[in-house]
Amino acid sequence: MSLTNATVINNFSELGFNWALMAPVLVVLFGAIIGILLEAFVPAKQRWSVQCTWSIAVVAVALLAFAPSFGAFDLQSGQRLVRGELIVDGFSMFSQLLMLIVGLLALLPMIDRTGNRVSAFAGQPSDIPGSFQEEQTERRGYQRSEVLPLSLFSLGGMMIFPMANSMLTLFVALEIISLPLYAMSAMARYRRLLSQEAALKYFVLGAFASGFMLMGMSFLYGYSGSLLLDQLALAIPYRVASPALLMTGAALMMVGLLFKIGAAPFHAWTPDVYQGAPTPVTGFMAAGVKAAAFLAMLRFFSTVVVQFEANFKPFLWTVAILTMAVGTFFGLVQDNIKRMLAYSSIAHAGFILIAFTKGALNANGAVLFYLLTYGVATIGAFAIIYLVRVSNEDGVATAEQHSMSAWAGFGKTHPVLAGCMMLFLLSFAGIPLTAGFVGKFLAFSAGVQGGATALVICAVIASAITAFYYFRLGKIMFLDPVAENTTVAPHAEITYVAIGICALLTVLLGILPGSVLDILQNTAIVIP
Secondary structure, eight states, X not given: OOOOHHHHHHHHXXXXXXHHHHHHHHHHHHHHHHHHHHHXXXXXXXXXXXXXXXXXXXXXXXXXXHHHHHTSSOTXXXXXXXXXXXXXXXXXXXXXXXXXXXXXXXXXXXXXXXXXXXXXXXXXXXXXXXXHHHHHHHHHTOOOTTHHHHHHHHXXXXXXXXXXXXXXXXXXXXXXXXXXXXXXXXXBSSSHHHHHHHHHHHHHXXXXXXXXXXXXXXXXXXXXXXXXXXXXXXXXXXXXXXXHHHHHHHHHHHHHHHHHHTOTTSOTHHHHHHHHSOHHHHHHIXXXXXXXXXXXXXXXXXXXXXXXXXXXXXXXXXXXXXXXXXXXXXXXXXXXXXXXHHHHHHHHHHHHHTTOOTTOTTHHHHHHHHHHHHHHHHHHHHHHHHHEEEEOTTSOEEEEOOBGGGGTTHHHHOHHHHXXXXXXXXXXXXXXXXXXXXHHHHHHHHHHHTTOHHHHHHHHHHHHHHHHHHHHHHHHHHHSOOOSSEEEXXXXXXXXXXXXXHHHHHHHHHHOOHHHHHHHHHHOOOOO
């Protein structure tokens, strides 16, 4: 039986497939597939430059594809696609836009080749460091260019995650996000064994969390007889005979999502993976994966959990308080700057969880704005970390300098980079006139409106304590004597562009947040 083009289009129409609304996601995923094909057909010497150009072009085209998407439907009504598997509403549209902005900024340090024109990724990760095989790889100029299409696959999964109305689609999107990151985490050029150890931990613990999530899905399917979240929500008022099945399933689902955001006690992977992964990949994970998981959790919470939020509140409050405590107090004793930012990320996860309360007004907009401000500051901070290097006997920049003591006097030798780093740290701390202050204010206000005043008080105390380790790094950079053997990687123009954009957004969103907030709070609506 032959299929004509008209038949194929009609079949897609019967599925409820809307090309205009799906255009941004399709552009990214098809771009990733073509990127894999480029690996097979482009000569090795030209592969890196071709993949870099292609990846940036794909994300740029996906951003442009939003123009017809926004005009294709009413943001406040939404539309179900693919027989209800996906929901496109104002919330999912702005979630996808956030993912693309984060993805584009995170790609810039990834594609940069500094110093002697090498990237953050090992030419051949299987080579033993310092071996003859590694020397041969370096001499031939091989680059692991497949990391870029892998990034696009992960970005595509992040865009699908907040749209998912089906638990099955949610799980598939989670795996599309995670599997490329497991491989990317093992590809660091320097400290390779640490990188491979981090990837193994991430993979094992990620599989463990996925198992929890699948078990929760099976319980919820047994409870409602449907994999769709909206159908599950409709079943809750009429199926009062099995509350334990519902609560257990929802809790296990939340465990899988809490793992991805790095919430305690599911945070153990975060410091090790952030430290061991290539720094541009760490920035991508810290900003992108956390945002995608929070947004998917917000849809699940707004659709399902909100109906029994009173029973679920002790679990959520316990996780939020524990997360803030772990991120705050463990961050105080870190000397490795990447581990310090990992615990900072854990603390921020606790702050964002405060907005997950039933009575919170404009909580969706607050979470989106917080994730945007946190994402740009995080990518900017890790981009600077990527540039700060150990200087060898010949004065050549080699491995990254992660010890905080090695950043001593950095503000005296490189005042612009140190100033940008301090700006990002101030945003993390929530200091006024930075974007982070507005984000925290919105999240804490949502918590107060939702009746979580005690939780907000804990968050304010934790936020004040976390400011100590941000200002500690500032003191080291600007007041301590200049450290020896610390330099900055030369010829990093693309990374400087990423840092500049992140710094500009951090300032603008802190001083002039009004228009962005109005758009998010009026249109970022979750359609149940």
